[in-house]
Amino acid sequence: MSTRTLWMVVAAVLLLSGEWALAQPRDYASVAYWYQQPGGTDFFKPVPVEQRRPWGRVPKPPVVEAEEVFAPELARGARLLDDEALDYEFSKGKAIDLGVREPGDTLTFSGPDLIHEGPYTVFFLLPREVTNPAAFALLTGDTELGSTPTDYGTKDSVKVGIGVFGTGRPKLTLRFTSAGSAVFDCVQFAAARQLNDVVEAEQAPELTRNGPEPVQDIDVMWSGAKQLRFPAAKTGDSLELEATIPPGDWSVSVGQTRGPRYGDHDVFVNDKPAASLKGYEEKHLVHDWVKLTTLKGQNGKTKFRFVCTGKDDRANGYELGLDYLGWQRLVVEDAIEGETAELTDVKEGSITDQELGPR
Ligand SMILES: [Ca+2]
Ligand SMILES: [Ca+2]
Incomplete structure (x- = not known):
């Protein structure tokens, strides 16, 4: 200059x-x-007030402002709220009070413009104080994505649903299930967990099965927001899935859900014994990258057979919860770490089949 x-x-x-x-x-x-x-x-x-970055709530895209998507309701008695008198801020400084809603009332709006398809959790952000908020279910088309939790009204951010969405702006519907007020600041989408180098168990082709038909569970805790649950009912029930593993030397694992309902399963990879999975745990949780075996070379279509071997005394079921089948590059630490080690990886001593205990 x-x-x-x-x-x-x-x-x-x-x-x-x-x-x-x-x-x-x-x-x-x-x-x-x-x-x-x-x-x-x-x-x-000076930058206009509404364009300044707020000190408080800063939702990140993908998000839509409630006062924008529900703007047509202003002609039907809805009220625009601002945060001038509050000691905190609304997203973009505004919220909308949609008035009193009755059970069965519906409201339709477009969600944010999604650049990536995939699973998302939908959060509704509210003012900190909403008296007697009306509970509602969130739907896209005829599919219910979820509903307001039982403690709705005590927090200013609520997780209402989970769905798998394509790109673009999803059409969403609120269906009210209790009478009360509806006041919203914005609707935030958050990408759910989606791992790389995995085949989602819920999408893996089933090759053989001896036992009940698997079901899919939906929750943000799982990659792709889903798991495949094999509701095994007894010892010997089995399920075989197929995953295409790329060429290379890999440590092959599963995302395994453990909890009170899950039993014990032996895993066979391409018909060879690979690992034993213990399913019982007090808390319902996914365990990531639970090692099964190693695969080397061209790989390709790989068979994973899970056979129920029983259950822990404390477990109330024999089920198997699979989030994904995954692979990670084989490194030396992995190779000598545990009971999945191959004979060639042992530098001194020898391999025994002794239980190494829980990992
Ligand atoms: Ca807002
Ligand atoms: Ca999954």
């Missing part, structure tokens, strides 16, 4: 990258000092 310009900036500008600031759980201010030569023009134009 030359000194001949009408004004000259001799500035010390303290700028924080927007992305970095968003990633931090704190508020930051940016300060800029401007100096100009006498006779210059005051070029400074």
Whole structure:
């Protein structure tokens, strides 16, 4: 910038990258000092209030503002709320009070523009205080994605549903299930867990089965928001899935759900014994990358057979919960780490078939 310009900036500008600031759980201010030569023009134009970054709620895309998607309701008695008198902020400074709703009332709106298809959790953000909020179910088409939790009304952010969406703006419907008020700030979509280098168990072709038909469970805890649950009922029940494993040397694993309902299963990979999975745990949780075996070379279509061997005394079922079949590059630490080690990986001593205990 030359000194001949009408004004000259001799500035010390303290700028924080927007992305970095968003990633931090704190508020930051940016300060800029401007100096100009006498006779210059005051070029400074303040940023309009609604375009300033708020100190409080900063939803990240994909999100839609309730006051925008429900704007047609303003003609039917809905009220726009602002946060001027509050000690916290609404997203974009506004929320909408849709008035009193009765059970059976529905409201339809378009969700945010999704750039990636996949599973998303849908959160509704509310003002901190909503008296007697009306419970509702969230639907897309005829599919119910979920409903407000029992503690709805005690928090300003509620997880209402999970769905698998294509790209673009999904059409969503609220169906109220209790009488009360409906006040919303914004509707936030959050991408659910989706792992790389896996075949989702719920999508893996079934090759053989001896036992009840598997079912799919939906929850954000699972990759792709789903797991395949084999409701095995007794010892000997089995399920065989197929996954295509790319060429390479891999440690092959499963995402295994453990909990009170799950039993014990032996795993055979391409008909060879690979691992024993214990299913019982007090808490219902997914365990990631539970190792089965190693695969080397061209690989390709690989058979995974799970055979029920019984259950823990405390378990109330024999079921098997599979989130995914996955592969990770084989490294030395992996190869000598545990009971999945191959004979060639043992430098000293020998392999025994002794139980190594839970991992
Ligand atoms: Ca808003
Ligand atoms: Ca899954």
